[in-house]
Amino acid sequence: MDYELIGITVLWTFLYGYLIVASIDFGAGFFSYYSSITGREHIINKVIARYLSPVWEVTNVFLVFFFIGIVGFFPSTAYYYGTALLIPGSIAIILLAIRGSYYAFHNYGEKGSLFYQFLYGATGLLIPASLSVVLTISEGGFIILEGDQVLLDYPALFSSFYSWTVVILAIVSVLYISACFLTFYAYKARDIDAFKVLRGYALFWSFPTILASILVFFALNQHNPVHFEKMVDLAWMFSLSFLFFLGAVYLIWKGKRLGLSFVFVMLQFATAFYGYGASHLPYLLYPHLTIYDGFTNEAMAIALIIAFIAGLFLLIPSLYLLMRLFLFDNKYVQGRK
């Protein structure tokens, strides 16, 4: 396997990690706010706060890892994406900044400020939409090269059916992933009332999620038939994803083995996400940039991979400790610690 492939696999894995942890986080913020304005906060907010408070910072790091890593392995992405994405990128930064800081203000500072809660709940839905622009433009057709200028074609972006399906998919999957996780967490906490509410959310959002996934498939066929062809070649991964989806929804419906059901949710997104990524190769930005153009030099690639492995030796035990203390410690989850 060459360094380019190792590099993109590492980065894709971090993006997948971000997809899962950030979705839980973003969705939870929304549900937390929604339950406050509908007068059900006392039922589910405790469950949400107990999980989120110790991990919110960690979530953010996954994203930083990805965008620092991609410039490290593929410095030319900075040129193309950096120039084109000034506005959407800056908007995403501002939303992330508002969300992150108001989350802390709300949870560690003024408890119960509904306005702060609104800010971090609402931005949680806008961030996935703004970040998904990157995936959209990677399909090509939205970037104009003029001399040394890289321009983003906003009219094309906003009028594209494909770009809207991606936005919708991003938002509904956030709510779906988050609700599934919180259902599991509430179940572990033996908080039956919260469990009932969250199970309702999970089932409610499962339908639009699968619908949006199918919609994206067809929109991509219109937008980038070459990529679509390659995705069809990997159809088994997407079929597997659908089976995991059915398994997860079935278990949540029955209200049993909820840990396994969340594993199914993770596998559902893993198979679809890696299937999408693999079929997108070798392009980073279709058709201008492949993983073989402007790849970092060999010395740096080796150094990055060594740093990455050394870092994992540090991170995995630490993350394990974090999960042991806050996720799999029944006494903590149930609020007895």
Next chain:
Amino acid sequence: MFEYDPVIYSRILTGLTLGYHVIFATIGVGIPLLIALAEWIGIKRNDEHYRLLARRWARGFVITVAIGVVTGTAIGLQLSLLWPNFMQVAGHAISLPMFMETFAFFFEAIFLGIYLYTWDRFKNKMYHFYLLIPVVIGASMSGFFITTVNAFMNAPTGVEIQNGVVTNINPLAAMFNPATPTKVAHVLSSAYLTSAFVLAAIAAFALLKGKDHVYHKKALHLTMTVAAVFAVATALIGDFSGKYLAEYQPEKLAAAEWHFETSTEAPLILGGVLDEDQNIRYALEIPYALSILAHGSPSAEVIGLEEFPQDELPPLIVHYFFDAMVGIGMFLALVSVAYVFIQRTKRWNEHNRLLLWAIFIGGPLSIIAIEMGWFFAELGRQPWILVGYMTTAEGATTSAHVDLMLYLFIGLYLILTITCITVLRKLFSSNPVERELKDRGME
């Protein structure tokens, strides 16, 4: 304001974000050390006041961490958004330390999360203290790694750049470039100094308001002792930095000192203004001092600005930043050493109002010194973004909307500042020390 130029706006926006981030980043590096010291002393001496100190500092700290995290994320992304051409070239050389900075931050984030939620959860109090060690290490390591990136931009080594293409890279040589030792030492030491002074200012404020609880006195004692140690260290390292500049970046030192002609026995210039013919007026000259600062000998030759092409000179305004940084540094050293001296010898009252006032204003002043130091370091290497290889103008984006983004971010930082201050004030005024001591049954 002026004609739209993406380079100017990119510079202002980057300066704004970094200038804002550095406040939170500095205390983010330093405060964990003070929390750790307070908790450790509290456990060792079985003194609940110190443990409460750690607890209350941690509570306020987490609010500032949030802003540090989000503005750090902002600058990380802005590097690619505002300087895509620079990142395309330099990405080949600086990605290792940037990647490792993220690891260090990850490490810190995990343990800070655990630390904040495990007060009173362990039977052995030391276990809770141990959680802080990775936080302190992670905070300082991220300061270390990111400073090596900045050092590389000042002294690019370990690479060859030909026609804008980077070749022959040695990632470790790039990281450990000649600027790294002094820069990293100065950044870390001044971060500990600043954090100590910021926390000391809070204690001094309480004492000035007439609260004479021993809790505040203990807080002042701990923070001022730490401040004295790092004030002396920072001054020493500052001297090494001067010698480094004389050797590797003489134009920066010359600009800081308005040293136009190469000469021996060069004087140090304090304050003053430059008139239109570049004559220095109203300045205080200390004979030989620049030669001593630059090379450790009064007769040494110091290179002047005349040796450099006109279009490669840094702006002469950096002189004021340099003087402000050094001046405040001296003030902080004087105040903290005086406190420790008075406290040790017990000859006078270390809680006299004059000293308390000096400590109190030392808090904001130390933050200003950090800003001044960074302004000096960054403007002092203009017109270069990669000294000797790439000018700032070549590295910037060509995008047409940087001005709009600048206004958006000004708005964002204003809102964050206002809310941060409000939240911190409410957090501490709604739960004063005296009440918390009572609630915890310590009185």
